Amino acid sequence: MNILLVVPRLNIGGAETYVAMTAVALKQLGFTVSVASGGGMLADFLREKGIKHYFVPIRFNTALSAWMLEQIIRKNQIHIVHANSAAAGITAVQARQRVRVPVIYTAHGVFGHNAKEMTINQCDKIICVSEYVRQYAIEKGFTANKLITVYSGIDLNKFKPDIKKTSVIRNNLGIPEEAFTIAIVSRIKNLHNKGHADILKILEKYSGAQDWHLMVIGKGKGLWKLKYHIWKNNLNKRVHCMGHIVNVQDVLDGADAMVLPSNFETFGLVLAESMAMEKPVVTYAVGGTPEVVDHERTGFLVEKNNLDELYRRLCMLADSKNLRIEMGRQGRRWVENHFDSKIMTNKLVEIYQSLGR
CATH class of the missing domain: 3.40.50.2000 (Glycogen Phosphorylase B;)
Structure with missing residues (x-):
């Protein structure tokens, strides 16, 4: 399967680290993985791991970014788009309207604060990083059977004590x-x-x-x-x-x-x-x-x-x-x-x- 991970930027942060770790883990399992973002220090890390990175200015122009995602999806025959953060989710939903591909959204925070964020409900599956986030989304009106709690993971080979x-x-x-x-x-x-x-x-x-x-x-x-x-x-x-x-x-x-x-x-x-x-x-x-x-x-x-x-x-x-x-x-x-x-x-x-x- 060809997986496209989307995140607004690749500087250090919760969603960004999640994307980088997921991309590397999926590649090790044999998936073809690429990442689209506005760039950042983790983009170089991903390139070193042999993961292709596409520059997409998600936070600056949603319409342009959606068009760019569409081109990436078509060119690389992407099977799954996995968006992270509200801006990436909104952009991926817009791209989905022009090209038929399943879109998954991981909610690293609470969402559904405005009409734009409510369009995330058009995603095929919404992953919540805690049960608290899932219940919050249900209260906001998101489709319950699309919501699933998957806790963020820790690389235990990386995080281990050394006294x-x-x-x-x-x-x-x-x-x-x-x-x-x-x-x-x-x-x-x-x-x-x-x-x-x-x-x-x-x-x-x-x-x-x-x-x-x-x-x-x-x-x-x-x-x-x-x-x-x-x-x-x-x-x-x-x-x-x-x-x-x-x-x-x-x-x-x-x-x-x-x-x-x-x-x-x-x-x-x-x-x-x-x-x-x-x-x-x-x-x-x-x-x-x-x-x-x-x-x-x-x-x-x-x-x-x-x-x-x-x-x-x-x-x-x-x-x-x-x-x-x-x-x-x-x-x-x-x-x-x-x-x-x-x-x-x-x-x-x-x-x-x-x-x-």
């Missing part, structure tokens, strides 16, 4: 060997969207957290505000801004736990990645996070905006290395059983084959 790296990472950052260290991995849109402000407040205000360290992995428009806040509150020696890191698994070994007090998550891929690295996770119970974290076994789910409870759960981890180790091991097993990329890929293949007959 020998811990000392090296901490030495490079100036973190004491025995200091309880938490990590947050996300785009920094602002200080509140992913909960950076909540973590900083704990480091500032709570007496038991005065020796804790924080690794901030990611960048975004809010980074300068974050750095100013760190400087203003004399947290420079305990908060380490590491910027954007492509292979985040290379630095997660430096942390004892991962925290993600987001306002909202449709799934929370970084939670699964951290658990694969045998890190206990602490997150607000929002959106799809309760489907990712097995509460009190692989980490803790906390009521949104409950800073005292967030601090209490982090204290439990700070006070017990044995608890961190046991939760980390449970987390790895949990990911192996539920979020292995092989599970996801096999389910995708089943969907492709059901539509491509």
Whole structure:
């Protein structure tokens, strides 16, 4: 089967990483795979893997992009179009109106907010990355029997712990060997969207957290505000801004736990990645996070905006290395059983084959 994966861009992000990982996995299974996007650093990665990339300016001109997709579909005798993100889904639906080919859409976030996004209901199958997203789509009026939950997968060969790296990472950052260290991995849109402000407040205000360290992995428009806040509150020696890191698994070994007090998550891929690295996770119970974290076994789910409870759960981890180790091991097993990329890929293949007959 010839599969065309479509995504607006190929910079680092949840949907983009999903597309790159899926493309490589499908190629290894013998599928002919190509990708259409507006470009980005992952496009070069795909070319190195022998996967053809087509430039299509999806976010800038839907009509032109739909026409370009039509030409790619016809030229390459594409059997399945698999779109990712609302813009890609809308574009693929328009192309489908001119060329008969099944279209699958993976919803990496909630959708159906306007008339354009409602056209995604014309897709043959809609994959939701969490049951939360599926139920949300049903409430929005999408056809229930088109919707299927397939959790995003983790490459367990890539995300695996290596305790020998811990000392090296901490030495490079100036973190004491025995200091309880938490990590947050996300785009920094602002200080509140992913909960950076909540973590900083704990480091500032709570007496038991005065020796804790924080690794901030990611960048975004809010980074300068974050750095100013760190400087203003004399947290420079305990908060380490590491910027954007492509292979985040290379630095997660430096942390004892991962925290993600987001306002909202449709799934929370970084939670699964951290658990694969045998890190206990602490997150607000929002959106799809309760489907990712097995509460009190692989980490803790906390009521949104409950800073005292967030601090209490982090204290439990700070006070017990044995608890961190046991939760980390449970987390790895949990990911192996539920979020292995092989599970996801096999389910995708089943969907492709059901539509491509």
